[in-house]
Amino acid sequence: MTSPIWHPFTQHGLGEPIPRIIHNEGAALFTDDGRRIIDAISSWWVTTHGHRHPRIMAAIAAQTAKLDQIIFAGYSHEAAEDVARGLLEILPPALTRVFFSDSGSTAVEVALKMALGFWDNRAEDRSRILVMEHSYHGDTIGAMSVGARGVYNRAYSPLLFDVGTIPYPSDAQVTLDALEAACREHPAAFIVEPLVLGAGGMLIYPASVLAEMRAICARYDVLFIADEVMTGWGRTGTLLACEQAGVVPDILCLSKGLTGGSVPLAVTLASEPIYAAHLSDDRARMFFHSSSYTANPIACAAAAANLEIWREEPVAARIADLSARQAARLAALDHPRVVGKRQLGTIAALDIAVEDEGYLSALGPRLSASFRAANVLLRPLGNTIYVMPPYCIDDADLDAVWAAIAAACDIGKSH
Numbered sequence: 227m228t229s230p231i232w233h234p235f236t237q238h239g240l241g242e243p244i245p246r247i248i249h250n251e252g253a254a255l256f257t258d259d260g261r262r263i264i265d266a267i268s269s270w271w272v273t274t275h276g277h278r279h280p281r282i283m284a285a286i287a288a289q290t291a292k293l294d295q296i297i298f299a300g301y302s303h304e305a306a307e308d309v310a311r312g313l314l315e316i317l318p319p320a321l322t323r324v325f326f327s328d329s330g331s332t333a334v335e336v337a338l339k340m341a342l343g344f345w346d347n348r349a350e351d352r353s354r355i356l357v358m359e360h361s362y363h364g365d366t367i368g369a370m371s372v373g374a375r376g377v378y379n380r381a382y383s384p385l386l387f388d389v390g391t392i393p394y395p396s397d398a399q400v401t402l403d404a405l406e407a408a409c410r411e412h413p414a415a416f417i418v419e420p421l422v423l424g425a426g427g428m429l430i431y432p433a434s435v436l437a438e439m440r441a442i443c444a445r446y447d448v449l450f451i452a453d454e455v456m457t458g459w460g461r462t463g464t465l466l467a468c469e470q471a472g473v474v475p476d477i478l479c480l481s482k483g484l485t486g487g488s489v490p491l492a493v494t495l496a497s498e499p500i501y502a503a504h505l506s507d508d509r510a511r512m513f514f515h516s517s518s519y520t521a522n523p524i525a526c527a528a529a530a531a532n533l534e535i536w537r538e539e540p541v542a543a544r545i546a547d548l549s550a551r552q553a554a555r556l557a558a559l560d561h562p563r564v565v566g567k568r569q570l571g572t573i574a575a576l577d578i579a580v581e582d583e584g585y586l587s588a589l590g591p592r593l594s595a596s597f598r599a600a601n602v603l604l605r606p607l608g609n610t611i612y613v614m615p616p617y618c619i620d621d622a623d624l625d626a627v628w629a630a631i632a633a634a635c636d637i638g639k640s641h
């Protein structure tokens with residue numbers, strides 16, 4: 227009997243196999259038919275240290291002996307306090323307030339609502355959001371609205387709100403001029419993925435552009451929202467990608483690696499003026515947002531353990547080491563069809579030259595099939611292949627991943 231499950235971003239009509247995973251550890255997934263699959267994309271960009279890090283698993287187990295779920299409106303608990311304090315210790319001091327939610331998309335929705343709430347509470351009529359071309363911020367309606375439009379949201383476009391789109395910085399000056407012109411019209415905020423546009427194709431732009439975009443927003447009092455849901459937690463070589471540009475956002479979204487990638491949790495951090503704009507004895511000015519599982523204690527225990535790992539284990543050294551190993555393997559990949567090699571920190575990406583570029587490139591499914599056969603979990607974005615492994619991946623596994631990519635370079639060659 228076929229499964230009743232409707233999987234995400236899956237065309238069930240293609241009948242592609244859906245392996246059943248029964249166990250995972252480090253950088254490996256094990257299937258019920260006895261295969262070992264190398265997780266080269268960190269289970270969709272979430273797993274940072276490795277699957278089932280013992281400290282995170284122990285923290286989850288310990289929390290289940292004390293707390294499952296409690297209401298977070300008007301109540302608090304120790305794990306949430308630990309996470310909030312631990313975040314303030316390692317993040318820029320201008321970010322003073324921590325709002326919990328459950329996913330990257332909701333962290334973005336919260337950020338957008340905070341920005342509009344800020345201006346509304348100050349009785350200023352500013353509600354327009356600026357975005358960068360090719361961005362991805364999640365799949366809920368607001369997050370889709372501030373993300374790139376395409377085949378993946380065409381049907382829902384009547385629900386999406388209008389935004390101002392700044393060109394991707396293939397030419398930095400064009401981007402900066404466009405941002406400055408848009409900022410003159412008093413928008414509420416600019417939301418951007420710092421340094422790497424993930425789902426848009428692992429597009430990497432220079433830190434200097436990020437720094438200048440931040441400066442322009444500051445000059446025009448436009449709130450700067452950094453969506454570090456993917457780039458956060460060391461992916462780009464530093465804890466935050468913003469660090470590499472010396473940039474501190476007004477609002478910061480974190481999720482994915484917040485719990486080491488073990489259980490769902492997200493935070494949106496805000497600077498004091500944004501919190502202060504909502505602070506009043508008037509209940510009509512409060513921040514009107516919650517979800518049932520806000521700051522779930524088990525998820526918070528996992529995040530607190532992740533923070534402990536960052537404090538006590540040589541995470542930065544592991545990231546530096548993986549970054550160097552990725553760079554070496556990317557450089558060694560020599561094939562006439564490989565174009566656009568790029569790397570930042572632990573993320574390496576390349577494009578396979580094809581005529582039908584884009585998310586629905588015919589090459590994508592053929593690449594996926596080839597990686598499946600090699601027992602490597604890679605999920606090309608159209609004709610773009612990227613490797614974003616957990617930081618614990620060893621040389622043998624990393625070699626196997628890059629060998630699978632080299633083998634896939636000849637697939638679907640039209641000449």
Ligand SMILES: *Cc1c(COP(=O)(O)O)cnc(C)c1O
Pocket residue numbers: 328329330331332334362363364365419424425453454455456457481482
């Ligand atoms: C994955 C991602 C999101 C959405 O996070 P979910 O947890 O999948 O909702 C938002 N922004 C960026 C940059 C992401 O990569």
